[in-house]
Amino acid sequence: MKLLRRIFSAILLMGGAALLLFTLPSIIGVLVLTGMAALALVEFYGIQRNVGIPAFRNIGIASGVALLAASYVSLNITVLAGDTVQDSWRELPALVITLVIFIIFVRQFPQKTNPQPLPTIACTMLGLVYVPLLLMFMLNLCFRWTPTAWNAPFSPTATALIVYLVLVVKASDMGAYFVGSLVGRHKMFPRISPGKTWEGLAGGFLAGIAASMILYWLWRNPDPSLPVAEFGRLSLTWGHALFLGAFLAAIGVIGDLVESLLKRSAGLKDSGRLFPGMGGILDVLDSLLFAAPALYFYLRWFAHVT
Secondary structure (H helix, E strand, O other): HHHHHHHHHHHHHHHHHHHHHHEEEEHHOOOOOHHHHHHHHHHHHHHHHOOOOOOOOOOOOHHHHHHHHHEEEEEHHHHHOOOOOHHHHHHHHHHHHHHHHHHHHHHOOOOOOOOOHHHHHHHHHHHHHHHHHHHHHHHHHHHHHOOOOOOEEEEHHHHHHHHHHHHHHHHHHHHHHHHHHHOOOEEOOOOOOOOOHHHHHHHHHHHHHHHHHHHHHHHHHHOOOOOEEEEEOOEEEEHHHHHHHHHHHHHHHHHHHHHHHHHHHHOOOOOOOOOOOEOOHHHHHHHHHHHHHHHHHHHHHHHHEE
């Protein structure tokens, strides 16, 4: 029954993501991502509250929204305000982070009864680093190479990169889940996640590589003299696709284990109950949070840009 609920939730999520990526104005997708970040922060601070660590939850959530908004503006400033705009606008995310650090420290001053000032500051900042700062790289994947007007749909580059990221990472998740359930015997880190096995990890690696190579084959250039797959303005060789399949699978596992560590420290099985069979927003995003910046920096260094 749980597997059926999980599949049903996955179908709904994939359908919603496809609608956002291929038909609606890009600003709708940005707003949905920002809303997911806010809900994920609610879950994160709920986990910390369950452990007994206080945090400035409202400041953290508002700051996360502001950071993603600043990132969107900085990436699209040329199409939002014209080519003559000052280059300093590109530093807007750094300005927001600096102001947030200042606000969090100053907010501690008037508190008279908080016995844990340092954990409060650290926990509030950790929420920003863990959720919106990592999710910011999803916006980088969408707009770094193709700035887009707010009322225009996502570019082919953006849709290709997000589809690739999600399919490879989630294929790895499913491969690890099914192989681990069927033949998993040797536990990886039972203190952190009792259900994860080394056999499941191998299945996840194979599934991630298979998904990456299938997408490479589907998007390959028809010209035999150009053995690359085209992701909009970016292109990758089969060797890069092979490596990325394994690399993103490994990073996704790390993201999954990090969230499991947070939940286990609070005695929780799921971060929330928003998605039947899956849990909360963090349970859905955990593997993607670390995979998004990993893919972005890999592409910045190794992809060919046209």
